[in-house]
Amino acid sequence: MDEITSSPAPDGSRPAGPAPTRDRSSRRAALWATLVAVPVTAAVAGFTFASLAPTEPVATPSPSASTGRTQSVAPVEMPVPHLAERPATxxxxxxxxxxxSVRDLNQRPVTAGAEQNAAYGDPALTVACGVPPLTVCPSPAPGASTEQPADGCIPATGDVWRVNGVCWYTAQESDGAVLTAVDREVPVRVGLPxxxxxxLQWIAQISDAIVATVPSAKSAPSGCSS
Structure with missing residues (x-):
C-alpha cells in the first residue's frame, strides 16, 4: 500500500494544514467549557451544602418575668358581721x-369571713359583702348645714358612678376611698388605700362578679338610672 506524505515547501518548512486550526478551536472550546463549569460547579456545591446543613430553629421570645407588685401574703384582718341566710348565700x-387578681394585685387570705370578705395586694384592697345599705339622705331643714351628711346615707347632691353595670357611691376618708355598690340587693363595699x-379604675372586675351574682335592688339612687 502506498503511503501518502506531504511534500516540504520550497523553503524547507512543512505546509500549513487544517490541523492547527482544529487544535486552536478545540482549546478555545475547552477553555469556555471550563469557565462555564467552574461557577456552575460552585453553585451546585453551595446549594448541596446548604441543603445538608442543619436548619437553625426559629427563635421564639421567651416569656418575660412577672412585673407585679411585691406584696405580703399575710391574712388581712377584716370585720365579719353576722348575715341573715339570704345575704349570706x-x-x-x-x-x-x-x-x-385585681389588675396587678393578687388575692390574699383574710383572717375570718372568707365566705363574705376578700382582699388583694399590699396595702390591701378589701371587698366586703353584706355591709349596711346606704340610702339617700333626707333633705335638710331650711338653714341647716349640708356639709356633713348623716352616717349611712348618700347626699342628695352626691355623685354616683356606673362601672360595668354597677352603681357605686364614692366617699373619701382619711386613709383612702370607700366605694359602695348602691343598686344591689346586698350591698358590697370596696376599700381602696x-x-x-x-x-374607679380598680373596680371593673369586681363589678363583673357583682353583676353575675348579686341581684339588683328594687330601688336605687336617682343617679343610678342612667
Missing part, C-alpha cells in the same frame, strides 16, 4: 366569682 356566690389612685 348571695355573698358566698359573689366571693366564689371574684377574680384571683391612698396608694391606689383613680378608685
Amino acid at each position: 348571695v355573698c358566698r356566690a359573689l366571693v366564689s366569682q371574684l377574680p384571683p 391612698k396608694a391606689y389612685e383613680q378608685p
Whole structure:
C-alpha cells in the first residue's frame, strides 16, 4: 500500500494544514467549557451544602418575668358581721366569682369571713359583702348645714358612678376611698388605700362578679338610672 506524505515547501518548512486550526478551536472550546463549569460547579456545591446543613430553629421570645407588685401574703384582718341566710348565700356566690387578681394585685387570705370578705395586694384592697345599705339622705331643714351628711346615707347632691353595670357611691376618708355598690340587693363595699389612685379604675372586675351574682335592688339612687 502506498503511503501518502506531504511534500516540504520550497523553503524547507512543512505546509500549513487544517490541523492547527482544529487544535486552536478545540482549546478555545475547552477553555469556555471550563469557565462555564467552574461557577456552575460552585453553585451546585453551595446549594448541596446548604441543603445538608442543619436548619437553625426559629427563635421564639421567651416569656418575660412577672412585673407585679411585691406584696405580703399575710391574712388581712377584716370585720365579719353576722348575715341573715339570704345575704349570706348571695355573698358566698359573689366571693366564689371574684377574680384571683385585681389588675396587678393578687388575692390574699383574710383572717375570718372568707365566705363574705376578700382582699388583694399590699396595702390591701378589701371587698366586703353584706355591709349596711346606704340610702339617700333626707333633705335638710331650711338653714341647716349640708356639709356633713348623716352616717349611712348618700347626699342628695352626691355623685354616683356606673362601672360595668354597677352603681357605686364614692366617699373619701382619711386613709383612702370607700366605694359602695348602691343598686344591689346586698350591698358590697370596696376599700381602696391612698396608694391606689383613680378608685374607679380598680373596680371593673369586681363589678363583673357583682353583676353575675348579686341581684339588683328594687330601688336605687336617682343617679343610678342612667
